[in-house]
Amino acid sequence: MLSIISFFCGRGYQDLRNGYKLEVLREESVSFPLGTVKRMQVMESVGLGFLDTDTSIIQLGDVTLYKARRAFQESWPVVQKLKVDGNSLAWHDGHWQYQLRIEPVEKESVKEQAPAKEQQPEPGAAK
Numbered sequence: 001m002l003s004i005i006s007f008f009c010g011r012g013y014q015d016l017r018n019g020y021k022l023e024v025l026r027e028e029s030v031s032f033p034l035g036t037v038k039r040m041q042v043m044e045s046v047g048l049g050f051l052d053t054d055t056s057i058i059q060l061g062d063v064t065l066y067k068a069r070r071a072f073q074e075s076w077p078v079v080q081k082l083k084v085d086g087n088s089l090a091w092h093d094g095h096w097q098y099q100l101r102i103e104p105v106e107k108e109s110v111k112e113q114a115p116a117k118e119q120q121p122e123p124g125a126a127k
Helices: 002-018
Strands: 020-032 035-046 054-060 063-069 080-085 088-092 097-101
Touching: 020 080, 035 080
Parallel strands: none
Antiparallel strands: 020 035, 035 054, 054 063, 080 088, 088 097
């Protein structure tokens, strides 16, 4: 019985010391030509999480485009006024303004790839 109690006490201590917690406070989805853009306010903490502040995150699909933790007892940075204009995103966080243009990368075909460079003979080497 003592070993079971010790196990759960140790597990609780380890979780308080090193555990990762993520709680979504607010989430907003915006339609975008290349997918869905999400703006989230989350509480993210590792360990006890004493006096942690919220974090602003902007994601396009599974890719994080912006992530900033709010300064302690400050109102910034918090993502505000996220706007979509074609393939561009714009927002401000109370400290900076951001504009981001996103375009897909076109995959090169085998024929379009640059040819390998020819080996140049070393100076003074016999030809």
